[in-house]
Amino acid sequence: MPPASKEDRSKLHKLALKGSSKTIVEFFDFACNTILFQRGVYPPEDFTTVKKYGLNMMTTCDDQVKAYIKKIMSQLSRWMQKAKISKLVIVVTSKETGEHVERWQFDVNMFNDASKKKPSASGDKENSAPATQEASPDKSDEDVQKEIQALFRQITASVSFLPMLDGNCTFNVLVYADADSEVPLEWGDSDAKEVKNAEKVMLRSFSTNSHRIDTVVSYRLAD
Amino acid sequence: MATTSVLTPIKRRDGIFSTRFAGGRVPLTPSPKTPRTQVIQDAGVPTESIHHGNANLISRFSRSVSKTNVRDSPKSNIASRPTRDSPRRLDLGVSDFALTGTGPRPGTATSAKNTPSRSRSGRAASVHRTPKRTQSKVNYTAADRFIPNRTTSEAISTSGAVVKLDNEQTPGRRPKSSASDGSVVLSAGASSAFDLGRHPSSSDTTASLSLEGLSLNDNDEDDENEAPMTKASPNTVAYQQSVAEACGVSIKQRILAFKPAAPESSRPIDLRSQYNRPIKPAAASASHFRRRVLTAPERVLDAPGLVDDYYLNLLDWSSGNQVAIGLERSVYVWSAESGSVSSLMECPADTYIASVKWSGDGAYVAAGLGTGEVQIWDVEDQTKLRSMYGHETRVSVMGWNKHILSTGARSGLVYNHDVRIAQHKVAELVSHTSEVCGLEWRADGAQLATGGNDNLVSIWDARSLNAPKFQKTNHKAAIKALAWCPWQSNLLATGGGSHDRNIHFWNTTSGARVNSIDTGSQVTSLRWSMAYKELVSSSGFPDNSLSIWSYPTLVKNIEIPAHESRVLHSALSPDGQMLATAAADESLKFWKVFEKKAGTANLAAGGSATVKAGLTKATTIR
Numbered sequence: 001m002p003p004a005s006k007e008d009r010s011k012l013h014k015l016a017l018k019g020s021s022k023t024i025v026e027f028f029d030f031a032c033n034t035i036l037f038q039r040g041v042y043p044p045e046d047f048t049t050v051k052k053y054g055l056n057m058m059t060t061c062d063d064q065v066k067a068y069i070k071k072i073m074s075q076l077s078r079w080m081q082k083a084k085i086s087k088l089v090i091v092v093t094s095k096e097t098g099e100h101v102e103r104w105q106f107d108v109n110m111f112n113d114a115s116k117k118k119p120s121a122s123g124d125k126e127n128s129a130p131a132t133q134e135a136s137p138d139k140s141d142e143d144v145q146k147e148i149q150a151l152f153r154q155i156t157a158s159v160s161f162l163p164m165l166d167g168n169c170t171f172n173v174l175v176y177a178d179a180d181s182e183v184p185l186e187w188g189d190s191d192a193k194e195v196k197n198a199e200k201v202m203l204r205s206f207s208t209n210s211h212r213i214d215t216v217v218s219y220r221l222a223d
Numbered sequence: 224m225a226t227t228s229v230l231t232p233i234k235r236r237d238g239i240f241s242t243r244f245a246g247g248r249v250p251l252t253p254s255p256k257t258p259r260t261q262v263i264q265d266a267g268v269p270t271e272s273i274h275h276g277n278a279n280l281i282s283r284f285s286r287s288v289s290k291t292n293v294r295d296s297p298k299s300n301i302a303s304r305p306t307r308d309s310p311r312r313l314d315l316g317v318s319d320f321a322l323t324g325t326g327p328r329p330g331t332a333t334s335a336k337n338t339p340s341r342s343r344s345g346r347a348a349s350v351h352r353t354p355k356r357t358q359s360k361v362n363y364t365a366a367d368r369f370i371p372n373r374t375t376s377e378a379i380s381t382s383g384a385v386v387k388l389d390n391e392q393t394p395g396r397r398p399k400s401s402a403s404d405g406s407v408v409l410s411a412g413a414s415s416a417f418d419l420g421r422h423p424s425s426s427d428t429t430a431s432l433s434l435e436g437l438s439l440n441d442n443d444e445d446d447e448n449e450a451p452m453t454k455a456s457p458n459t460v461a462y463q464q465s466v467a468e469a470c471g472v473s474i475k476q477r478i479l480a481f482k483p484a485a486p487e488s489s490r491p492i493d494l495r496s497q498y499n500r501p502i503k504p505a506a507a508s509a510s511h512f513r514r515r516v517l518t519a520p521e522r523v524l525d526a527p528g529l530v531d532d533y534y535l536n537l538l539d540w541s542s543g544n545q546v547a548i549g550l551e552r553s554v555y556v557w558s559a560e561s562g563s564v565s566s567l568m569e570c571p572a573d574t575y576i577a578s579v580k581w582s583g584d585g586a587y588v589a590a591g592l593g594t595g596e597v598q599i600w601d602v603e604d605q606t607k608l609r610s611m612y613g614h615e616t617r618v619s620v621m622g623w624n625k626h627i628l629s630t631g632a633r634s635g636l637v638y639n640h641d642v643r644i645a646q647h648k649v650a651e652l653v654s655h656t657s658e659v660c661g662l663e664w665r666a667d668g669a670q671l672a673t674g675g676n677d678n679l680v681s682i683w684d685a686r687s688l689n690a691p692k693f694q695k696t697n698h699k700a701a702i703k704a705l706a707w708c709p710w711q712s713n714l715l716a717t718g719g720g721s722h723d724r725n726i727h728f729w730n731t732t733s734g735a736r737v738n739s740i741d742t743g744s745q746v747t748s749l750r751w752s753m754a755y756k757e758l759v760s761s762s763g764f765p766d767n768s769l770s771i772w773s774y775p776t777l778v779k780n781i782e783i784p785a786h787e788s789r790v791l792h793s794a795l796s797p798d799g800q801m802l803a804t805a806a807a808d809e810s811l812k813f814w815k816v817f818e819k820k821a822g823t824a825n826l827a828a829g830g831s832a833t834v835k836a837g838l839t840k841a842t843t844i845r
Contacts, residue, residue: 042488048778061777064486072481086476170488173481183479190480 020210021080033059040167053149087176091193107214147206520812531807534660536578536620538792538805543585549576580621591618624664631659650688654681663705674702693734699723706749718746752817753799763789
């Protein structure tokens with residue numbers, strides 16, 4: 001596959017961003033579901049198992065929650081494809097106190113546009129020598145899936161060090177977007193909703209050919 | 224709004240001024256947004272200019288213009304001043320500030336977006352109008368939008384005090400005016416300041432300051448002024464910078480939140496319990512489904528000549544444990560007990576069997592033909608009891624309710640036949656406009672559900688068949704699969720064809736849709752289990768499989784790849800354990816999908832019995 005694709009470089013790259021965005025958004029979707037499940041934002045009965053990334057992923061089967069997440073994700077994928085997003089944040093907030101108790105931040109790093117454009121520009125002329133894409137070595141889908149799997153394992157495992165939540169929480173989704181992004185009505189400016197007095201733990205990263213995702217969870221230190 | 228009011232950030236001036244500006248804004252340029260520029264003018268009195276906010280802008284301008292060589296805009300005033308009177312300028316410092324603020328300045332940038340065009344026009348307008356008026360005013364507009372946080376700014380903005388300076392004023396006065404201004408400013412800052420303009424000081428000032436004319440000329444002047452201004456007042460710069468900074472941040476990036484609140488969770492969650500069990504839902508569904516489902520067929524029979532037509536209903540299993548299947552022109556009966564096959568009937572060569580249905584007692588088979596004829600056969604005697612005519616088109620589906628046989632035809636008509644009497648047609652159910660391919664009586668005979676190629680599900684009350692009780696249009700394809708829940712009599716499951724692929728669940732008392740499943744493939748039949756809270760669906764393209772779903776969780780427990788081509792029909796054995804499926808690959812397969820555990824009763828038979836059994840068991844254990 002890799003050798004054959006060389007001639008189609010230009011095409012490949014156009015598709016790559018889209019495909020990568022799709023992968024990322026799908027990842028966000030599962031991450032969101034996983035966090036909602038793992039952190040007890042919704043009761044476990046509301047979740048069903050889906051095989052994904054070689055894992056049993058929990059996804060909500062509550063229609064409302066599903067629709068809610070779907071709305072977010074569809075907008076997200078629009079933004080992602082235009083590369084407008086630099087962070088996605090899921091904030092878990094206590095319903096009782098309104099405090100932000102946990103904050104999952106996924107940093108989206110686009111690999112250098114320049115590095116991508118170059119090969120595509122020269123690509124249609126000839127088989128450009130293996131393009132110099134330091135940032136994005138061609139990565140097979142499997143590798144990506146494996147990295148994501150590892151990240152999810154970590155997220156799942158993180159319940160072991162995260163403080164107990166009281167189970168009476170809700171969540172918000174924040175996006176750090178470029179200011180020139182189109183913003184639908186349902187989205188509005190917000191503060192960063194940082195957790196006060198937070199401990200931060202950096203989790204694994206994963207990358208596709210066009211994006212790298214870094215994950216940080218911050219949580220309230222036990223008093 | 225032609226108002227030319229500008230906010231002046233802060234100037235080097237007196238503490239007073241600075242405070243003002245800092246607190247409030249200096250109306251330098253006309254801010255489009257602020258309608259409430261207040262001009263202090265006395266039309267009659269050249270000296271005084273007191274303006275109330277909104278009323279006078281125009282008037283102000285006009286007045287101001289006329290008066291002075293100076294241009295209308297306060298800015299211009301500033302600019303002009305330098306040229307004219309040096310002393311004034313000093314006094315005017317305030318005004319200067321205003322100018323700076325207003326000008327093309329970056330600081331103003333935020334407001335600038337909106338304002339620039341307007342302000343100019345406003346100025347222009349003002350200029351034209353102004354000539355006659357002598358007085359010039361400086362307006363402080365509420366313009367500072369930039370700095371939302373300032374408490375003072377609001378007051379100022381609202382007040383939009385205008386200070387007028389008359390060129391004519393004497394230097395001596397000016398100081399006063401300035402002082403007054405300052406005071407004014409202060410007051411303004413306090414809140415209601417606008418009036419200040421009117422204050423004696425204002426009058427003086429007005430005289431002293433002729434700002435109005437300014438605006439027009441200002442551009443150039445402004446520029447000049449600006450440059451010095453910036454240099455002069457570090458505060459301004461800082462201010463601008465901070466604004467820019469603030470803007471800059473926001474420009475590059477915004478934090479957006481999805482505003483709708485997340486749906487409420489149905490109950491508080493005890494995370495501990497959650498951690499302590501293995502991933503719950505998986506476990507739950509697994510344990511729920513701990514029973515094994517054999518994924519291999521119990522038995523496979525050939526069904527040569529099975530017509531590959533979704534709309535037909537060619538398979539049925541009797542209460543007497545016999546399976547009837549229609550293969551082209553013949554109906555065969557296979558005895559599940561003995562395994563013997565007999566040919567029951569053969570129809571004329573010009574037609575074919577379109578539907579087969581056992582009567583409730585398992586003694587008779589009704590066969591619907593392509594011609595619209597319906598024949599009833601006694602299976603034991605292998606004789607035809609009667610033929611019933613009426614339909615003009617093929618009868619593709621039938622259903623028994625005691626002695627009533629309902630037949631659905633390609634025309635979309637459904638007839639009820641009382642098979643005991645000569646005039647057999649007792650009701651005509653008109654609702655579908657296209658072929659009826661699904662028809663199911665509720666076990667108690669109180670309701671009838673029909674589904675058609677018109678994507679319509681009709682639910683009929685047996686007592687009033689003139690019109691359907693409910694018509695459901697949710698499906699986007701023909702509905703062949705219909706099944707009444709054995710343990711909840713008003714629950715109906717319906718499955719749609721290849722463009723729909725959904726199973727919908729209906730409360731047939733209220734007509735509400737209570738659940739849905741997207742199966743991902745054409746739903747060709749649905750059967751509820753009698754022993755488990757589950758139902759099985761058979762699929763056409765692309766899966767050709769059987770899926771077992773838990774209800775009401777809608778979890779798919781298992782999917783069995785069943786046939787090589789689409790599964791067309793299914794029938795449940797009388798004990799509810801075995802499912803027979805007939806597929807376009809011309810095979811008839813038997814699956815033990817609902818194998819009973821010893822000692823469990825059918826849900827339909829009596830939920831109470833099961834409960835009791837469970838209870839006794841529990842007590843014995845204890």
